[in-house]
Amino acid sequence: MEKEMNVTDNDNFDTMADQELIVLRKTISVDQKFATGPVMGKFLTALKDKRILAIQCPECGRLQSPPREMCAICRVRNREWVEIGPRGEMRMMEYCYYSSPDPLTGESRETPYGAIGILLDGCQKEEVFWHLLRPEHLEMVEMGIVMGDRVTRGTRLRPVWAQERSGSIDDIKYFEIDE
Amino acid sequence: MTRNVSICAMAQIKNQPAIWQHRFQGMLMECFESIMEQTQVTFDMDTGLRNVVTCSDDVFDARTISDAAVTDVVGAHFRGEEKVAQDGISALGYAMACILSGHDDLILVMGHCKESQSESRNMCTNLSFDPFYSRPLGLDYLNAAAFQARAYMEETGLTDAHLADIVVRSRQNGAHTRHARENEQVTAKEVMASPLVADPIRQMHHYPVTDWAVGFLLCCEERAHEFTDNPVRLTGFGSCMDSYFLGDRDLTAHFALKKACARAYTMAGITDPEKELDLVELNDACAYQLPLWAEGIGITGKARGPKWMEAGGMDKHHVNLSGGMLNGNPLMLGGLARAAYGFTQLQGTAGINQVTGLQRALAHGTTGAAGQHHAVLILEK
Amino acid sequence: MGFKKKNRHVGIVGIGETKFSSHREDVNQPEMIHEAVKDALEDAGLTMDDIDCVVHGNMELFEMVHQPDLWHTLGTGARGKDAFRLTTGGTTGGTLVGAADNLVAAGMYDTVLAIGFEKLQEGHTTGGITNMADPLWARKLQSGALTDSAAVKAIAEFGPDRAKKAAMLYRIIMDKHACLNPNSHRAFGLDWDQMADLMENSPPLIGDLRLIHMCSQSDGACAMILSSEEKAKQQCDHPVWIRDHITIHREETLNLCVNHYPNETTHRFAARHLYERNGITDPLDYFDVFEMYDPSAWWGADWIRDFFLLEGDAHYRLIEEKEIMRGGKMPINPSGGVLAANPIGATAMVRVAEAAKQVRGNAGPHQIPGTVNHAIASSFGGTMWTILIMLEKELNW
Structure with a gap:
């Protein structure tokens, strides 16, 4: 599919015909200590108790989960918390065939996998929650679609919690069909 | 030029060794909320803020497109946002241009840096060097500064005792500055006993790891009254890049700083900086840089730094009454911290160290190893 | 108040582009940038002496170089010039043109050289983009x-x-x-x-x-020279006005x-x-x-x-x-x-x-x-x- 250009065939690169070109290969790593802050921290702590929290904008009322300090639309600080889900309806799926690396670990992800948007119970419109689908269920789910008045319902999903939970995204292993 | 630019408001959090309890988004939010409260500025597409200039760095944030993480907390959702990824004084210089061009009346400038997030700031600055030669040699901003410090001490006779005096004074002044990092007061003897981190630079000669965020509201002069009774004008800006390889530079020659100043002075109509600057804030990441940059901006002569210090030059010219970067501001924001302090002085709200009768201040910022890039901003009442 | 006319007009007087390719082992980063800068100067009939200010941008974590404009001075010609670095992700190149336009229109500089570059071969592009996601959540999910x-x-x-x-x-x-x-x-x-x-x-x-729908990962640089109306008309028969x-x-x-x-x-x-x-x-x-x-x-x-x-x-x-x-x-x-x-x-x-x-x-x-x-x-x-x-x-x- 991809036609690779041959460097030596190109008129623009005419000076290096006889020279060995050396490429230095380095893995660069600087350890980081990411703060969660009080807002993300409260959300992550709740995951340990198998609860999913959203933060609510005091002006427009929209829910955000994972939560953020401010509502970007209203430019005000979010203060109120609401528990959402943990069950919901699939609204979006990225069916990923491309094996991309996880930049936090450097490891390639196993393919195929489904990165999904779930409208957790208690949420509406664009308030979807981003996580992964149980790989065995990739071919068995439908995504719900809203186009103006046209609404189709997506597959009901529930979280599968990790045995050991530390307050991280990995506390939810993935979402699976809720039947 | 047909317009003038004013700073109408500034908001900052306290400089701290490690703001472990907040994401950098939370740090910026406090500054943003303060500016909104002080000025009641809106984001109306006709009369309000249409554009935000941010300052941060991908390597220090460990995030590609570090400004993508802060769009919400700087108010830039469905507005413009442009990130200046060098010392923040350039963000103020660029924001000036946005207003002088006629493109915008108002610009919000927001900067953040969390030095405590990385295991080592020196590992970060090592990445600014070319991967083939200088980086494997282990160069970073600290040991590059050590070369410059040694060259400057050789040239001028600056001693370990001079450097100790700068550190003692910096910490005394820092203790009088609101939002400055809280450091222990030290004696000259203690400074001279602090361990060498890159000979001749001792630990206390080098600014401590610091987290900070700051915001400024800039406005065209004719609308400044809508947001403040006490604006501070920006009347000059200039910057200059020097050569990359340290060996290609004369490390004490002030090539870039002199050119940056010449442009800023011309724009502000300054002919004699020694007489016309009432307050000077220099970006001294290391103690030796205070007299070195003082020479560069022309408030003392070439190689006269130590003599100038001995004659009381630092206090006479009101240099780094904030404590300077040496007291603790993060990289990227050293210049913004200088401008922030100049602003409080010109507003007359600097507290114990307030200078009376101030008309004009210089704020300086520098990016890169041993001052490869310099930028200066002139602020006036 | 609303939107005002520019303080002064700004014209594009020079354009330089490298050949774009999946791999340019024959040049390092500053050398590749230099190709675009040289091309833009030749296109404009100018020399570096005519340039007042250099504006540079890219994304640091693609090549893992912190503030690369410092090293790239070897290829940008920025020594002795005013210099800015602006980066906004994929929009960087547009931000650089907009910034150069503002800097000239402001009257601060008469002629500005803007340079955008990337050498995606020198890092992992999809990993680099995924790094923009929040480390506490979306970095695990985004590709x-x-x-x-x-x-x-x-x-x-x-x-x-x-x-x-x-x-x-x-x-x-x-x-x-x-x-x-x-x-x-x-x-x-x-x-x-x-x-x-x-x-x-x-x-x-x-x-x-x-795969056929998606853009490539390329190495290459682009440089543009922008001047004030007065200068542009002296430097160029047909400036393109921003x-x-x-x-x-x-x-x-x-x-x-x-x-x-x-x-x-x-x-x-x-x-x-x-x-x-x-x-x-x-x-x-x-x-x-x-x-x-x-x-x-x-x-x-x-x-x-x-x-x-x-x-x-x-x-x-x-x-x-x-x-x-x-x-x-x-x-x-x-x-x-x-x-x-x-x-x-x-x-x-x-x-x-x-x-x-x-x-x-x-x-x-x-x-x-x-x-x-x-x-x-x-x-x-x-x-x-x-x-x-x-x-x-x-x-x-």
């Missing part, structure tokens, strides 16, 4: 700039047959354009009869986004439903405000060429609607009737666009550079027929950020 959300939306609205055909038709038109541009990184020589095969057999990346530019960002993406619901996109918002303040009521009629930052064929096909403020399937009809081809009603990306070459920090500047060359009439083999008086270029980056830059042949607005 770079790869997404089939545009395909999902288009298929839901127009049905799979029409949507998939429109995306592939768009892709082949872009390739036909790319084949005429000697700087293209990817020019396959695709033809219409390959559509069915590509729609079935091009390797899938995500959902209905296939009329206006607008930048619109949006919040960080923490969910996948972006654009899934029919609300106003950044593209439409930016276009609406830019046209309103410049008195342009029918952009499809007004502009003679559009250089769009189209990261994938799905996005490119979809965004035509927003950028020209169209409704319904008007954008699909433009594609289906091949009106976006050279010689059509609205030629889009005669350069081949981002599908032909994508050195990310330069990509958005290449859009402006290519649009300006079309205005000058000397784009080379891919010059479109007829006179180009009004051109527009877009930048894309971050989380659906957009920049639009308007170019004019004459100073008559």
Whole structure:
């Protein structure tokens, strides 16, 4: 599919015909200590108790989960918390065939996998929650679609919690069909 | 030029060794909320803020497109946002241009840096060097500064005792500055006993790891009254890049700083900086840089730094009454911290160290190893 | 108060581009940048002595160089000049042109050299883009700039047959354009009869986004020289004038439903405000060429609607009737666009550079027929950020 250009065939690169070109290969790593802050921290702590929290904008009322300090639309600080889900309806799926690396670990992800948007119970419109689908269920789910008045319902999903939970995204292993 | 630019408001959090309890988004939010409260500025597409200039760095944030993480907390959702990824004084210089061009009346400038997030700031600055030669040699901003410090001490006779005096004074002044990092007061003897981190630079000669965020509201002069009774004008800006390889530079020659100043002075109509600057804030990441940059901006002569210090030059010219970067501001924001302090002085709200009768201040910022890039901003009442 | 006229006019007087390629082991970063700078200076008939200020941008974590403008001084010629570094992700190249325009219009500098570059071969591009996601959540989930959300939306609205055909038709038109541009990184020589095969057999990346739909990872640099009206007229017979530019960002993406619901996109918002303040009521009629930052064929096909403020399937009809081809009603990306070459920090500047060359009439083999008086270029980056830059042949607005 991809036609690779041959460097030596190109008129623009005419000076290096006889020279060995050396490429230095380095893995660069600087350890980081990411703060969660009080807002993300409260959300992550709740995951340990198998609860999913959203933060609510005091002006427009929209829910955000994972939560953020401010509502970007209203430019005000979010203060109120609401528990959402943990069950919901699939609204979006990225069916990923491309094996991309996880930049936090450097490891390639196993393919195929489904990165999904779930409208957790208690949420509406664009308030979807981003996580992964149980790989065995990739071919068995439908995504719900809203186009103006046209609404189709997506597959009901529930979280599968990790045995050991530390307050991280990995506390939810993935979402699976809720039947 | 047909317009003038004013700073109408500034908001900052306290400089701290490690703001472990907040994401950098939370740090910026406090500054943003303060500016909104002080000025009641809106984001109306006709009369309000249409554009935000941010300052941060991908390597220090460990995030590609570090400004993508802060769009919400700087108010830039469905507005413009442009990130200046060098010392923040350039963000103020660029924001000036946005207003002088006629493109915008108002610009919000927001900067953040969390030095405590990385295991080592020196590992970060090592990445600014070319991967083939200088980086494997282990160069970073600290040991590059050590070369410059040694060259400057050789040239001028600056001693370990001079450097100790700068550190003692910096910490005394820092203790009088609101939002400055809280450091222990030290004696000259203690400074001279602090361990060498890159000979001749001792630990206390080098600014401590610091987290900070700051915001400024800039406005065209004719609308400044809508947001403040006490604006501070920006009347000059200039910057200059020097050569990359340290060996290609004369490390004490002030090539870039002199050119940056010449442009800023011309724009502000300054002919004699020694007489016309009432307050000077220099970006001294290391103690030796205070007299070195003082020479560069022309408030003392070439190689006269130590003599100038001995004659009381630092206090006479009101240099780094904030404590300077040496007291603790993060990289990227050293210049913004200088401008922030100049602003409080010109507003007359600097507290114990307030200078009376101030008309004009210089704020300086520098990016890169041993001052490869310099930028200066002139602020006036 | 509203929007004001510029303090002074600004013209493009020099354009330089490197050849774009998947690998440039023959040059290091400053050497590659130097090629574009030299090209721009030669194009303008200027030397570095004429340059007052250098503006540089890219993304640090693609090549893992912190503040690379410092090292790149070896190739940019910035020593002794005022120097800025601005970066905004994929939109960087547009930000650099907008910044150079502001710096000159402000009266601070008469002549500014803007440089965008990327050497994507020197890092992992998808890993580098994924690094933009929040480390506490989305970094685990995002796969770079790869997404089939545009395909999902288009298929839901127009049905799979029409949507998939429109995306592939768009892709082949872009390739036909790319084949005429000697700087293209990817020019396959695709033809219409390959559509069915590509729609079935091009390797899938995500959902209905296939390898053939997606932009490349390229090495390359672009440089542009901008001058004040007075200088530009001395330096150049036919400067291309920058009329206006607008930048619109949006919040960080923490969910996948972006654009899934029919609300106003950044593209439409930016276009609406830019046209309103410049008195342009029918952009499809007004502009003679559009250089769009189209990261994938799905996005490119979809965004035509927003950028020209169209409704319904008007954008699909433009594609289906091949009106976006050279010689059509609205030629889009005669350069081949981002599908032909994508050195990310330069990509958005290449859009402006290519649009300006079309205005000058000397784009080379891919010059479109007829006179180009009004051109527009877009930048894309971050989380659906957009920049639009308007170019004019004459100073008559």
